[in-house]
Amino acid sequence: MFKLPVCPYCRTVYRYNRVRKIELKEKTKGCYHCKKEFKIERFKGFFVxxxxxxxxxxxxxxxxxxxxxxxxxxxxxxxxxxxxxxxxICIPFFINFKKSENKSRKK
Ligand SMILES: [Zn+2]
Structure with missing residues (x-):
């Protein structure tokens, strides 16, 4: 915690503004770099x-x-x-990206 989230696949660091743009209702997101999907984990960080x-x-x-x-x-x-x-202001530092389990999700 207390660092900006990174993509769990390619380790791309998400900059502050990019994390800010993720909407609160979004639960998963495709990495802008490697296009793989990950889960957005907020609950633990928000609690702390x-x-x-x-x-x-x-x-x-x-x-x-x-x-x-x-x-x-x-x-x-x-x-x-x-x-x-x-x-x-600190919220982006308390968000984590986790690997998404359901790999075969169709769009
Ligand atoms: Zn990535």
């Missing part, structure tokens, strides 16, 4: 990323709640939004 974002947001909010003298929700909201955006 979501957990990291959640823990950071909660920790920051607790810290802010303790250090603020008046209860002001704006900074809490701002930090939470920043973490969520950072998480979204």
């Amino acid at each position: 990323l979501g957990a990291v974002v959640f823990v950071l947001a909660v920790a920051t909010n607790l810290f802010l709640l303790n250090s603020l003298e008046t209860l002001n929700l704006t900074p809490l909201l701002v930090f939470t939004v920043i973490y969520v955006i950072l998480g979204l």
Whole structure:
């Protein structure tokens, strides 16, 4: 994890923008280099990323709640939004490509 996905067949590295273009509903994809089909694995990476974002947001909010003298929700909201955006930016680093099992799939 924390690296851009590579094609499981020809080891072509997918650049950030290329990973970004893969739509969320796509489960398989043909490699742009060797044309073989692989599975797009998101769940594990998303879980880790979501957990990291959640823990950071909660920790920051607790810290802010303790250090603020008046209860002001704006900074809490701002930090939470920043973490969520950072998480979204990091998504391509948490995607994996796996070899597709059904080789004889017809189009
Ligand atoms: Zn390939």
